[in-house]
Amino acid sequence: MRIMQKNIEKLNNILTDVIEEVRQSVSQDIDGAEVLHSLLNAPWLQSLLKVYECLQRYLRDSPAPALDYASGLSLSVVNSPAGHGSKPRFYFQALLSAHDTVAQKDYEPILPPMPDELPDDEEATRIVCLVKNKQPLGATIKRNEITGEIFIARVIHGGLADRSGLLHAGDRIIEVNGFPVDGLEPEQVIQVQARSQGTIMFKVVPITERPVHNQTMLYVRAMADYSPQQDPTIPCADAGMSFRKGDVLEIVDQTDALWWQAKKLPSNTACAGLIPSTNLLKRKQREFWWSQPYQKTLKSFTMSLFFSPSVGFRRSMRLCRRRSHSTTQPSCHTRCPSSCYSALNSPYEEVVRYQRHPEDAHRLIALLGPSGVGVNELRRRLVEMNPNIFQGAIPYTTRAPRGYEESGREYFFTSREVFDNMVYNNRFVEYGEYKGNLYGTSIESVRDVLDSGKICVIDIEPNAIQAVRTHELRAYVVYVKPPALERLRETRQDSFITTNYYVNRPFKDEDFQEMEEAARKIESHYSQFFDYVIVNDELQDSCVQLLTAVRKAQDEPQWVPASWIRPTAES
Numbered sequence: 097m098r099i100m101q102k103n104i105e106k107l108n109n110i111l112t113d114v115i116e117e118v119r120q121s122v123s124q125d126i127d128g129a130e131v132l133h134s135l136l137n138a139p140w141l142q143s144l145l146k147v148y149e150c151l152q153r154y155l156r157d158s159p160a161p162a163l164d165y166a167s168g169l170s171l172s173v174v175n176s177p178a179g180h181g182s183k184p185r186f187y188f189q190a191l192l193s194a195h196d197t198v199a200q201k202d203y204e205p206i207l208p209p210m211p212d213e214l215p216d217d218e219e220a221t222r223i224v225c226l227v228k229n230k231q232p233l234g235a236t237i238k239r240n241e242i243t244g245e246i247f248i249a250r251v252i253h254g255g256l257a258d259r260s261g262l263l264h265a266g267d268r269i270i271e272v273n274g275f276p277v278d279g280l281e282p283e284q285v286i287q288v289q290a291r292s293q294g295t296i297m298f299k300v301v302p303i304t305e306r307p308v309h310n311q312t313m314l315y316v317r318a319m320a321d322y323s324p325q326q327d328p329t330i331p332c333a334d335a336g337m338s339f340r341k342g343d344v345l346e347i348v349d350q351t352d353a354l355w356w357q358a359k360k361l362p363s364n365t366a367c368a369g370l371i372p373s374t375n376l377l378k379r380k381q382r383e384f385w386w387s388q389p390y391q392k393t394l395k396s397f398t399m400s401l402f403f404s405p406s407v408g409f410r411r412s413m414r415l416c417r418r419r420s421h422s423t424t425q426p427s428c429h430t431r432c433p434s435s436c437y438s439a440l441n442s443p444y445e446e447v448v449r450y451q452r453h454p455e456d457a458h459r460l461i462a463l464l465g466p467s468g469v470g471v472n473e474l475r476r477r478l479v480e481m482n483p484n485i486f487q488g489a490i491p492y493t494t495r496a497p498r499g500y501e502e503s504g505r506e507y508f509f510t511s512r513e514v515f516d517n518m519v520y521n522n523r524f525v526e527y528g529e530y531k532g533n534l535y536g537t538s539i540e541s542v543r544d545v546l547d548s549g550k551i552c553v554i555d556i557e558p559n560a561i562q563a564v565r566t567h568e569l570r571a572y573v574v575y576v577k578p579p580a581l582e583r584l585r586e587t588r589q590d591s592f593i594t595t596n597y598y599v600n601r602p603f604k605d606e607d608f609q610e611m612e613e614a615a616r617k618i619e620s621h622y623s624q625f626f627d628y629v630i631v632n633d634e635l636q637d638s639c640v641q642l643l644t645a646v647r648k649a650q651d652e653p654q655w656v657p658a659s660w661i662r663p664t665a666e667s
């Protein structure tokens with residue numbers, strides 16, 4: 097007993113040391129440390145250790161059941177006059193029934209005895225018996241087309257087969273429930289297995305050398321939608337996992353070059369699902385792209401991220417509203433470093449959990465939404481609410497200052513040469529030309545605000561998202577969405593819009609329809625980059641939601657691109 101206590105003490109010491117080490121790592125911002133820390137602190141791990149301790153104790157004491165039939169006893173208590181009317185809870189009965197099964201050593205199924213003498217050339221086989229529950233088996237199979245032999249292709253992480261620890265990728269299946277499977281099609285094997293009730297018995301020849309895989313933890317944000325039910329190439333649609341763009345996925349197994357295993361976060365399931373690997377998804381996208389007629393491709397291809405739904409730039413920058421039917425159609429360009437093209441091209445973006453350190457610069461708050469939805473109004477109200485905390489970025493322009501304007505207050509007034517030079521050096525988040533003058537939001541303007549300790553709030557066009565999602569600015573992207581049409585009509589009754597032709601005219605129904613159409617396009621192309629969505633219904637509520645978003649951005653852990661934390665030469 098003393099030896100065991102000593103061992104437990106040793107174990108406790110090891111755990112304390114590990115937790116301390118992890119704590120130090122967390123303070124040094126080392127990736128994954130936070131995850132490990134929460135793992136070691138997890139109540140279930142503590143419970144497991146307790147179970148381990150109990151098992152060790154009982155191993156020594158070898159306890160015997162006092163009764164073989166405890167559930168019968170509970171029934172007599174209920175049926176006795178004293179117990180009349182009281183019903184034992186269902187789970188208590190189940191517990192007693194489990195007790196009786198163990199006490200009676202009722203371990204199904206009884207296997208045939210091993211033959212005394214095995215021929216020398218007999219392959220080592222293993223009988224694996226799994227108790228079926230509502231979960232699928234959690235393994236896929238494949239057939240060797242030459243020999244007709246059936247093999248386990250992969251074991252799904254956290255599934256029934258994986259948790260048994262008895263079946264592995266590469267094991268050859270000889271029989272299922274006593275039924276020889278050599279030469280059958282995989283679908284026929286699945287049917288045999290599906291027919292079995294209670295338990296399934298596999299006779300397998302275990303793979304001789306199991307490959308050793310050093311799986312590294314990988315988290316990604318999906319940049320496209322995926323549905324296994326609509327993918328005819330997936331090895332097993334039931335084992336597949338669907339995801340929407342923007343979802344954060346934990347990749348638990350990358351052994352297979354084509355099909356990874358992943359869990360969607362936050363996850364409450366132990367079992368992973370199959371998803372296409374980066375290379376496979378890229379290949380599918382290329383094939384899809386080439387198979388589509390040109391126009392249709394632009395409309396429906398989920399990864400056509402280069403398509404910009406609205407070209408122009410915001411009123412906040414040029415102080416005049418853009419209209420898509422404007423005769424002086426403004427053009428807008430964004431700074432897009434080479435890393436941005438790879439981010440747009442990749443179906444998954446690697447992400448890490450990041451929490452801003454109180455001493456770090458604030459994250460940039462970038463608001464976007466369809467024209468007229470209220471992005472500018474919300475930004476203005478936030479700054480007005482507390483100008484000591486929030487500030488916009490002063491834009492640059494080549495237009496001449498008006499009487500009341502001062503350089504560095506409304507705009508930085510500059511020459512075309514200087515402006516062109518800044519464009520050439522990638523110093524603009526976005527810029528554009530309007531009525532012969534250039535306007536732009538520079539990275540320096542944003543940096544100045546952030547360096548002063550304030551929170552910089554800007555509004556951007558959707559195609560500038562990549563220019564602010566950088567290691568330098570670490571933008572938190574807030575999407576402002578219009579409410580339903582009826583609510584737009586109700587809430588905007590007393591509001592005005594400014595167009596190229598009219599200053600402050602009341603909203604019309606066509607403005608709302610245009611806004612909804614633009615919103616649909618923005619969402620379908622950029623929703624994977626939204627960190628927070630505000631439906632701008634009642635203005636007061638939206639302001640409160642914006643404050644919540646800002647607080648989350650600055651004070652709560654978020655999934656951010658891994659390149660922000662491990663910057664590459666490009667980012």
Ligand SMILES: Nc1ncnc2c1ncn2[C@@H]1O[C@H](COP(=O)(O)OP(=O)(O)OP(=O)(O)O)[C@@H](O)[C@H]1O
Nearest residue numbers: 410411467468469470471472473587591592633635
């Ligand atoms: N929730 C709301 N309820 C009522 N009126 C609103 C609401 N949000 C914004 N508005 C009004 O709608 C008009 C347009 O808003 P705003 O100028 O902020 O649009 P925007 O999204 O910045 O578009 P643009 O940049 O093209 O001007 C303004 O008069 C604003 O006061």
